[in-house]
Amino acid sequence: MKILVTGTSGQLARSLAARAQGQAEIVLVGRPDLDLDNPATFAPVLKSVAPDMVINAAAHTGVDQQEDEPERAFRHNAEAPAELARLTRLAGIPIVQISTDYVYDGTSTRPYVETDMPNPQTVYGRSKLAGEEAVRAGNPDHLIVRTAWVVSRYGRNFVKTMLSLAATRDRLQVVADQFGNPTEAHDLADGLLAAAASWQQRGGFPQRLYHLAGQGRASWYDLASHVFAISASVGGPSAVVEPVGSDQWPAKAARPANSELSSEAFSRDFNFRAGQWREQVGALVTELIGTPSR
Secondary structure, X not given: OXXXXXXXXXXXXXXXXXXXXXXXXXEEEOOOOOEOOEHHHHHHHHHHHOOOEEEEOOOOOOHHHHOOOHHHHHHHHHHHHHHHHHHHHHHOOOEEEEEEHHHOOOOOOOOEOOOOOOOOOOHHHHHHHHHHHHHHHHOOOEEEEEXXXXXXXXXXXXXXXXXXXXXXXXXXEEEOOOEEOOXXXXXXXXXXXXXXXXXXXXXXXXOOEEEOOOEOOEEHHHHHHHHHHHHHHOOOOOOEXXXXXXXXXXXXXXXXXXXXXXXXXXXXXHOOOOOEHHHHHHHHHHHHHHOOOO
């Protein structure tokens, strides 16, 4: 099975390429060949690659930046997926759209399930929700997967930022009243590959959306504290973490107070469950300390 993955440098795209050996042929395509600002580039890429499936992992993810450039956010996160959905439907192939916990407002007192009503509070969340709706309308053979708090050895992410800051600072303030599911990108890739294998066996996707995120609840403070505990245990940089409230760490885009996702439906339908976040993040930190960063 050949899978075209949009984007070449993102955490998920690189994780899919790393994890797919023996399961699928992954073709990563990004700018300039496939440019979210130029939908005219999509059809030639699809014709050239001739994939069995498309996973749209590319997006505009600058949450604060998007508050100042909503047109670009919707162009990347809604209009581009709409065109990909149209083209994949014409080609008779499925599309997997990656979405986000930011489609929720964060007011729930329990983990969100797929039937909970979205209520995005940011341009990013609204544009990603619009992308979901466009894919749903544009290609009946689709899978929409919402995830959260992705970390990995690739690119930029919270874990790598914390380790970098601890190399030069003894104390850090980290928000302690926002909660979610840290998700290791290889876990996310493994889940999507399991779903792709299921599609191949069944001849189609269940026409619905799913959550797929790491197991367990954490605040950013919890995550930072765990990163430094593991790092210190393997001889890496560490810092004292001071918990602060969201009101002490203002941002242009409001973050959900609780965006914890339940992944039970994905586990049931695709027989895959992501790992516990503490174990996955611990392994990631150990790997990062022991190998050069990329």
